[in-house]
Amino acid sequence: MTKEITVIGVGQMGTGIAQSALQAGYNVILIDKNQEFLDKGFARLTDNLGKAVERGKITADEKARLLGNVTLARSMDGIGKSDFVIEAVPEILDLKMDVFRNADKFCSKSAIIATNTSSILINKLATAVSDPSRFIGLHFFNPANVMKLVEVVVGTNTSQATMSSSLEFITSLGKTPVKVNDAPGFISNRILMAFINEAASDLQHGIAEKEAIDSIAKLGFNHPMGPIELADFIGLDVCKDIMDFIYLETKDGKFKPADIIVKLVQDGKLGRKSGEGFYKYK
Numbered sequence: 001m002t003k004e005i006t007v008i009g010v011g012q013m014g015t016g017i018a019q020s021a022l023q024a025g026y027n028v029i030l031i032d033k034n035q036e037f038l039d040k041g042f043a044r045l046t047d048n049l050g051k052a053v054e055r056g057k058i059t060a061d062e063k064a065r066l067l068g069n070v071t072l073a074r075s076m077d078g079i080g081k082s083d084f085v086i087e088a089v090p091e092i093l094d095l096k097m098d099v100f101r102n103a104d105k106f107c108s109k110s111a112i113i114a115t116n117t118s119s120i121l122i123n124k125l126a127t128a129v130s131d132p133s134r135f136i137g138l139h140f141f142n143p144a145n146v147m148k149l150v151e152v153v154v155g156t157n158t159s160q161a162t163m164s165s166s167l168e169f170i171t172s173l174g175k176t177p178v179k180v181n182d183a184p185g186f187i188s189n190r191i192l193m194a195f196i197n198e199a200a201s202d203l204q205h206g207i208a209e210k211e212a213i214d215s216i217a218k219l220g221f222n223h224p225m226g227p228i229e230l231a232d233f234i235g236l237d238v239c240k241d242i243m244d245f246i247y248l249e250t251k252d253g254k255f256k257p258a259d260i261i262v263k264l265v266q267d268g269k270l271g272r273k274s275g276e277g278f279y280k281y282k
């Protein structure tokens, strides 16, 4: 049974993945590029577990014990005992390839190396590791400590054993794995990004106010969040990166980011995480 996992990149997603694994009984190594990001990630994790205590999901003692199962690191030399190494660094191909080349040097020869990429082809990322049969996409959803779905993306060389262990691991987190084949954006983000991009473009063309667009999705389609709110929640930089990548790979115009998204990202208005995106946040 898997006992220890490593999460590389302790941002929004990495923190949520780590929390799910801790609460399911795993030891977790958290790796980020510098101490400031590690400290921020650990503070977010501490805060999230504090909320779980407030909601009565875990006790204060359990929170302290779970945080004691976390190891913070800036280099990968201590990941040799991890059964899963999960990458959650920004959606930039070269950055991810570097991370995988490095992780491959330090992880065990039986470890499964997984990417949380939202869009990049698994077959492309798998070329960075020595054994692509142990490479897979584990696409968690945001917030990863809450959302049940994990899109399990199988590359051409992913082995049956890697897939079975991954399905077992995801199930052990109390989540539901759904298997899909490799394609830019997989299933979830091909549907979602086309939807968000259309909503942004409708706003840009003055067809409706952002609140109206969100209300239509919430009241008319029964979505818990409208597409504009959701884009802010995901992060407009993340959305743009995903759209850019799917567009580059497919040349399908519906994925070319609307000018309004490009402009907000250029202005540093990245959504909730930066305090402003389409909407303003406190």
Ligand SMILES: NC(=O)c1ccc[n+]([C@@H]2O[C@H](COP(=O)([O-])OP(=O)(O)OC[C@H]3O[C@@H](n4cnc5c(N)ncnc54)[C@H](O)[C@@H]3O)[C@@H](O)[C@H]2O)c1
Residues within 6 Å of the ligand: 008, 009, 010, 011, 012, 013, 014, 031, 032, 033, 034, 037, 041, 088, 089, 090, 091, 092, 095, 099, 116, 117, 118, 119, 139, 140, 141, 142, 233, 234, 235, 238
């Ligand atoms: N935000 C979402 O809703 C969402 C949902 C599903 C998947 N994803 C995917 O998850 C990945 C991470 O997204 P996020 O929103 O958590 O990003 P984020 O910006 O919140 O976090 C990324 C983290 O990676 C760290 N990092 C950067 N370079 C690094 C390196 N070389 N080594 C170690 N750490 C490094 C950063 O310091 C940061 O802490 C992306 O591939 C994204 O597409 C995001």
